[in-house]
Amino acid sequence: MxxxxxxxxxxxxxxxMRQRVLANNLANADTPRFKRQDVEFREMLTKAVDSADxxxxxxxxxxxxxxxxxxxxxxxxxxxxxxxxxxxxxxxLLYQFATRAVSRNFDTLRKxxxxx
Amino acid sequence: MxxxxxMPAIGISATGLDAESRRMDVIANNVANAQTTRGxxxxxxxxxxxxxAARLSNAIRAGGxxxxxxxxxxxxxxxxxxxxxxxxxxxxxxxxxxGYITMPNVNPLEEMVDMMSASRSYEAxxxxxxxxxxxASQALDILK
Numbered sequence: 656m657x658x659x660x661x662x663x664x665x666x667x668x669x670x671x672m673r674q675r676v677l678a679n680n681l682a683n684a685d686t687p688r689f690k691r692q693d694v695e696f697r698e699m700l701t702k703a704v705d706s707a708d709x710x711x712x713x714x715x716x717x718x719x720x721x722x723x724x725x726x727x728x729x730x731x732x733x734x735x736x737x738x739x740x741x742x743x744x745x746x747x748l749l750y751q752f753a754t755r756a757v758s759r760n761f762d763t764l765r766k767x768x769x770x771x
Numbered sequence: 772m773x774x775x776x777x778m779p780a781i782g783i784s785a786t787g788l789d790a791e792s793r794r795m796d797v798i799a800n801n802v803a804n805a806q807t808t809r810g811x812x813x814x815x816x817x818x819x820x821x822x823x824a825a826r827l828s829n830a831i832r833a834g835g836x837x838x839x840x841x842x843x844x845x846x847x848x849x850x851x852x853x854x855x856x857x858x859x860x861x862x863x864x865x866x867x868x869x870g871y872i873t874m875p876n877v878n879p880l881e882e883m884v885d886m887m888s889a890s891r892s893y894e895a896x897x898x899x900x901x902x903x904x905x906x907a908s909q910a911l912d913i914l915k
Contacts, residue, residue, distance in 0.1 A: 682783055682787030685823050743899060
């Protein structure tokens with residue numbers, strides 16, 4: 656119970672951060688030479704979960720990285736509005752999933768306390 | 772620890788909305804002054820151009836921490852130095868001895884395209900605000 660809340664907590668933190676990074680990309684859609692950024696956490700989280708060690712999970716920290724693979728326009732900007740909006744939609748669904756799962760967890764806990 | 776702010780992403784998108792709407796102002800001003808032969812300094816109007824700059828610069832250097840993500844800012848409004856157009860209009864009071872007047876270097880087509888781009892970017896930022904808002908309200912729903 657405790658671990659799954661902790662995992663969901665990490666997921667919420669990371670996707671909130673990703674939302675900020677994507678919003679920042681969109682705000683800079685017309686800034687010359689701006690390179691889009693993204694958040695790296697999926698691999699780290701998967702690794703921590705696979706290791707089945709609670710301490711491993713506690714130290715997972717989402718990281719902001721520059722996306723070097725994205726193609727640049729002629730003004731050196733690599734933000735694609737469609738892509739950012741698409742990623743943002745996906746990210747907000749992930750966030751929604753995490754918030755619902757947290758609620759579900761608390762509901763279960765409440766039932767256990769009440770005994771019904 | 773992350774920031775206490777409930778919806779910081781909205782602040783970031785707001786800088787985008789602000790910058791794009793100011794860009795729109797500059798474009799509208801260019802279009803409005805497409806025929807202005809006497810600008811503020813008494814000379815022919817010069818087309819204005821905006822310069823956007825990211826307000827983050829060292830987000831990556833700060834070890835991937837996010838507190839340096841600050842959106843965009845309209846750094847400067849500069850004059851377009853392309854030469855003005857010459858039009859033959861001998862009756863005009865601003866015409867030179869050969870009957871030519873210098874008209875602003877504003878190209879309405881160019882301004883229209885810029886305006887479309889600014890308005891699309893504005894919409895994208897607005898969509899981001901909506902999404903951040905729905906995320907924040909989902910987080911509040913955990914308390915229900």
